Amino acid sequence: MQFGALSSNTTDGQSDQMIHNSNIHVGHYTVKNTASEPLALVRDLTAIQAGVTHFKVTSLSDGRLFSDASLTTPVEDGDFISYGNGNVYLYYLPAIDFIGNASFSIQQSTSTSDAGLTGSPRSQNIEVFDATDAPSTTFTALRSGAAERFTRAADISWDIQFSDAVTGVDAADFQLNFSPSSGISLTDAGDADPSTYVLTAFSVPEGTLQIDQLAASSGISDSTGAATIQLRSGESKAHHYKVDRTSATPVISSTESPGPTTLTDIPMSVDFGEKKIQDFVIEDIVVTNGTVSGFTRLNNGQTYDFIVTPNVNGTVTCLLYTSDAADE
16 A cells, blocks of 8 residues: 545644645555555644643554654554654554545643643544555646746746656646747756756747646656656646736826815825736835825725825825836
């Protein structure tokens, strides 16, 4: 058997107590109840309550937990595990011939006894598959580096991460929902990792651009041989780009325009029409004979309101700098 995904959801929907699979190891079971590589569960230390030093393990079903990768030190029902100075690793071994959903509970504690328990026990789930039913290799596609979702760029890139080391990958394997004018390229991510790549599309059109899936004729192979590889569920649109190179045309107005007015605080509004501007800021407004305050973003960035307070009696003018403002 081999392990599948580890659920990071808790029974009460909260997230301050969580076990996740950031350091998951998938092991194949060639002998009943004997693992060549056990599943490592990391207990995250980042969000524990103040004063908590341990957590209590209870209600383990369909397997055993160990505190070491060699499976020599079992964690018994009711044991208190210390956080120490870092994240805590536990190792799970399924029961003989077990296939299905195993679980155990954890509860925070300020000591090594029940007197220090705080909160409620929270169940953690582990799904165990037969090797022949194990999920296929998946991949994710993230916008490269700090690339913004909304962009005017001519070329766009994705960081590609496969869940297993793969071979036979090339740019033509990726099915896009658009046709870049100057083609696409695939390069190694530069980290000597056979599961990571960078895909770049050149001279892209405007619109919502994304990777849909791998081409049906993909020749990619993972560690098991020829692989059926899918974009990870739910991510087909999670990391798309929205390319729009048409500049917005803002219209500035005031209920007091063209004046004169006796108000000491003059209400102003900027309307970008159908565009929704993401990074228009107060520093983009330059006022002659006045100061700006009360800057407010409205309608998802389609309009902005602010107040101009005149310095002295006379003409007040506003100038907008919007050439760098990105829109949707």
